[in-house]
Amino acid sequence: MKSAIRIVDVDRLETWSKYKPGMCDTCGANCCTMPLEVQLTDLVRLGLVDPFEVDNVEPKLIARRLLKARLIDHYTPRHNIFTMARRASGDCSFLDAQTRRCTVYDKRPETCRLHPKKGPKPGWCAYGDQRMR
Numbered sequence: 001m002k003s004a005i006r007i008v009d010v011d012r013l014e015t016w017s018k019y020k021p022g023m024c025d026t027c028g029a030n031c032c033t034m035p036l037e038v039q040l041t042d043l044v045r046l047g048l049v050d051p052f053e054v055d056n057v058e059p060k061l062i063a064r065r066l067l068k069a070r071l072i073d074h075y076t077p078r079h080n081i082f083t084m085a086r087r088a089s090g091d092c093s094f095l096d097a098q099t100r101r102c103t104v105y106d107k108r109p110e111t112c113r114l115h116p117k118k119g120p121k122p123g124w125c126a127y128g129d130q131r132m133r
Contacts, residue, residue, distance in 0.1 A: 016124040028130035036084040042109035
């Protein structure tokens with residue numbers, strides 16, 4: 001008997017699954033459709049901002065440049081948080097559309113490194129089996 005397809009809505013935390021090691025191996029990367037908030041250190045690691053720029057330019061001006069280049073969608077000056085731009089599909093711009101794997105995994109932002117330990121529902125993730133796609 002086939003198991004029922006479980007619908008996951010990243011915005012409805014009650015549809016998330018308790019995280020277990022190995023889940024990412026078959027996941028369709030639903031977490032990579034959620035807004036990605038990053039800090040300047042993440043932008044430096046990703047190569048989008050130069051360390052010299054961080055030391056010599058106001059974050060507001062860095063944000064203006066990144067907005068113009070469509071690398072970010074939003075900047076929150078109070079907390080120095082940048083929200084990365086996403087594709088029209090809602091996918092993270094660093095997600096490979098075919099393999100559903102991160103193309104900058106070794107340089108990924110801290111938010112991604114800490115998922116699912118931290119986030120909207122610590123210890124849980126928006127797991128969706130990519131084999132069901």
